[in-house]
Amino acid sequence: MLREVTATRYITPLREGGSLPGLVETDDHGTYAVKFRGAGQGRKTLVAEVVCGELARRLGLRVPPLAAVTLDPVLGLGEPDQQVQELLRTSGGVNLGMEFLSGALGFDPLAFPVSREEAGRIVWFDALTNNVDRSWRNPNLLFHRGEVWLIDHGATMIWHHNWPSAQASAARPYDASDHALTPFRPDVAAAAAELAPRVTAGLLAEVTAEIPDAWLADEPGFDSPDALRDAYAAPLLARAAVIHERIKGTE
Template identity: 80%
Template sequence: MLREVTATRYITPLREGGSLPGLVEADDLGTYVLKFRGAGQGRKTLVAEVLCGELARRLGLRVPPLVTIELDPVLGLGEPDREVQELLRSSGGANLGMGFLSGALGFDPLAFSVDPREAGRIVWFDALVNNVDRSWRNPNLLMHRGDLWLIDHGATMIWHHNWPGADTSAARAYDAAEHALARFAPDVASAAATLSPLVTEDLLAEVTAEIPDAWLVDEPGFDTPDDLRRAYARPLLARAAVVHQRITGIEEAK
């Protein structure tokens, strides 16, 4: 399971995100971007953040540390914004925290260059989890101390919004034409050769075990959180072996 911390101070809302995340301090003295379980996208967004973030980390990609943040709604009593107050009131309990990278810059594909091998690894990973939110319009990438970091994986694995059609949805191609890194000739073939063998049943079991039970209970069609964990792993395991053949819209490095 993810490390657990408790929020001690709500600092400010972050207006960049559609779900209105907030910046908080916690009892471990860390500063985190908090994503609310009470936001409009619901707990499935938090599940996707954990599964994809921790999978990316184990595949060697840079993702800020993730924690669960216990939130007491009383922290929002002094917040003047009514929308933020409502988020705080509706999100008591376990929420998701992402380590705040102080001084990081939003990635601009016109201002930074990316090596084709690194670009290929990120494009391959995004294809694996079907990330539809890494476009040049909204890269969800940060430059921090010269390195590229991945953030915001809530808009991935669209099949978990319709489990009966999950296998069909997960078999579809991935259009990378508007991917933020498409212009850097991503070496997807090299990425697939390196990363695909790493995506095993054991690895996916380890990653899905990081998801708190509270975000998995009462899912229609599943008796236990572990049943749902296996449902998350199954399409990813199948997709990992072939997804490089289903990426369209880019010209790979030669």
């Protein structure tokens, strides 16, 4: 399961994100960028962060450590910003934290070259999860200690917003023409040969087991959190074997 920590202090909002994530101190003396369950995108954004972040990590891509951050709404009482106060008030319980990488820089393709191999692995992974939010305008990549790190997977797996059409949605191609790493001529074929065989039912079961039950409860059409976990795994398993053939725009 995700590491479990408790928020002890809200530091500041991170206004780069539309959902108003915040920098939070926790009882393990850590600092996390936290996405809140009370934000407009709701708990599905948090689920996507866990599924994609933990899957990426198991495939050898760099993602800051994630944690389940328990928040007491009382932390928001002293906030002068009414929007932040309301967000914290509605986010009591378990939220999603990503360890804050101090000193990390936003990725700039003109300043930080990426090899064809690494670009291929990231583009392939984004195609697998249908990440529509890794464009050159907003790469959602960090450069930290000489390495590229992946962040912000809330806009992935769009099929989980409409489960009845999930199978058809997950079968669609992926357009990488706007991807931040396309200029580096990503070697998608090599990435697929390396990574696709590793995306197994067992690996996906391990990944989806990380999702807190509280984010899966009461989903229409599912009688248990585990049934919903299986629904998250199924499109990714099917997509892994063929998605390299359906990536457009990398030529």
